Amino acid sequence: MPVPPPAQPVFRFAPSPNGLLHLGHALSAIINHDMASAMGGRFLLRIEDIDRARCRPEFEAAIFEDLAWLGLSWERPVRRQSDHLELYAAALERLRDMGLVYPSFMSRGEIKAAVAAAEASGQAWPRDPDGTPLYPGRERDLSASEQEALIASGRPHAWRLDVAKAAGRLAEAIKWRETGAGPAGEAGLIAADPAAWGDVVLSRTDALSSYHLSVVVDDALQGITHVVRGRDLYHATSIHRLLQRLLDLPEPVYHHHRLILGADGTKLSKSNGDTGIAAFRAAGRSASDLRATVLNAT
Ligand code: GLU
Numbered sequence: 001m002p003v004p005p006p007a008q009p010v011f012r013f014a015p016s017p018n019g020l021l022h023l024g025h026a027l028s029a030i031i032n033h034d035m036a037s038a039m040g041g042r043f044l045l046r047i048e049d050i051d052r053a054r055c056r057p058e059f060e061a062a063i064f065e066d067l068a069w070l071g072l073s074w075e076r077p078v079r080r081q082s083d084h085l086e087l088y089a090a091a092l093e094r095l096r097d098m099g100l101v102y103p104s105f106m107s108r109g110e111i112k113a114a115v116a117a118a119e120a121s122g123q124a125w126p127r128d129p130d131g132t133p134l135y136p137g138r139e140r141d142l143s144a145s146e147q148e149a150l151i152a153s154g155r156p157h158a159w160r161l162d163v164a165k166a167a168g169r170l171a172e173a174i175k176w177r178e179t180g181a182g183p184a185g186e187a188g189l190i191a192a193d194p195a196a197w198g199d200v201v202l203s204r205t206d207a208l209s210s211y212h213l214s215v216v217v218d219d220a221l222q223g224i225t226h227v228v229r230g231r232d233l234y235h236a237t238s239i240h241r242l243l244q245r246l247l248d249l250p251e252p253v254y255h256h257h258r259l260i261l262g263a264d265g266t267k268l269s270k271s272n273g274d275t276g277i278a279a280f281r282a283a284g285r286s287a288s289d290l291r292a293t294v295l296n297a298t
Pocket of ligand 1: 014215
C-alpha cells in the first residue's frame with residue numbers, strides 16, 4: 001500500500017482591519033511566514049472583518065501594503081470573513097439544534113449593573129482570562145416559550161454558548177498541543193478550561209458572528225494545521241477547542257508567541273501610531289531593520 005504523503009502544513013496571519021498594523025502584528029506575520037517556509041508549508045492571509053462598525057477598507061488596504069513592504073508573500077484570493085457570514089450562521093444553527101446555545105437579552109448596561117450589585121454586596125465577581133467579569137445572568141433557564149416570546153417581541157439579543165452543558169457533552173477532557181508558550185510558560189499538551197470564560201457570546205443582533213465562532217469555522221475551512229498567534233490569545237484557545245469538538249472540526253497545533261510591549265510595558269494597540277509598521281517605514285527605516293527589530297525585541 002502506498003503511504004500517503006504527509007499533509008502540507010498551512011499557516012495563516014489573520015489581522016482585523018480596525019486600525020494600522022503595529023510591530024506586534026509584524027512579528028506575528030513574520031513568524032507565520034518563516035515557519036511556513038521552514039516546513040515547506042503554505043502561508044495564508046485572512047481578513048477578520050466581522051466587526052463592521054470598526055473595520056474599514058482603508059485599513060485593509062494598509063495591511064496589504066505593510067505586509068508587501070515587509071517582503072512577505074501570501075496566497076490569493078485572500079479570505080475576507082464578511083463575505084462568509086452565512087457559514088458562521090450555519091455553525092450557530094448547528095449548536096442551536098444541539099441545544100447548546102440560548103438567547104440572552106441582557107444589555108451591556110444591565111450586565112454591568114448586575115455585576116456591580118453583586119460586588120457591592122461583598123461578593124468578588126469572577127473574571128475571564130482577559131479581566132472581564134463573567135456573564136452574571138441566568139437566561140439559560142428561560143423556557144423555550146419565554147425565549148420565543150422575547151425574540152418575537154423584537155428584543156435585541158445575543159446567542160450565548162452554554163459552556164457547562166457543552167463541555168458536559170464531551171466524553172473526554174479537551175486538550176491542545178502547544179508548541180509555543182502560554183503566559184506562564186505553559187507548553188506541550190494543555191488542558192483546556194472553557195469554563196474560565198463563562199457563557200461566551202457567539203453572535204449578536206448587530207454583529208452576526210463572534211471572533212470565536214468565525215475563527216474556528218475559517219481555520220477548519222482553510223485547512224489550517226498550525227495556528228500561530230500572540231500570547232494574548234492563548235486562553236481563547238480553550239473556547240476554540242471546545243467549539244472544534246462540538247462542531248467536529250479538525251484540531252490544529254497551536255503556537256502562541258511572545259508579545260512586543262510598548263515602552264511603558266503594556267501591550268501595543270492599533271492607536272499607538274509611533275509603533276506602527278507604516279510609521280517605521282515613514283521614518284526611513286528598512287524592512288530588514290524592522291525584521292531585526294521585532295525578532296530581537298524582548
Ligand atoms: N483577528 C485576531 C486579531 O487581530 C487574530 C485572530 C487569530 O489569530 O486567531 O487579534
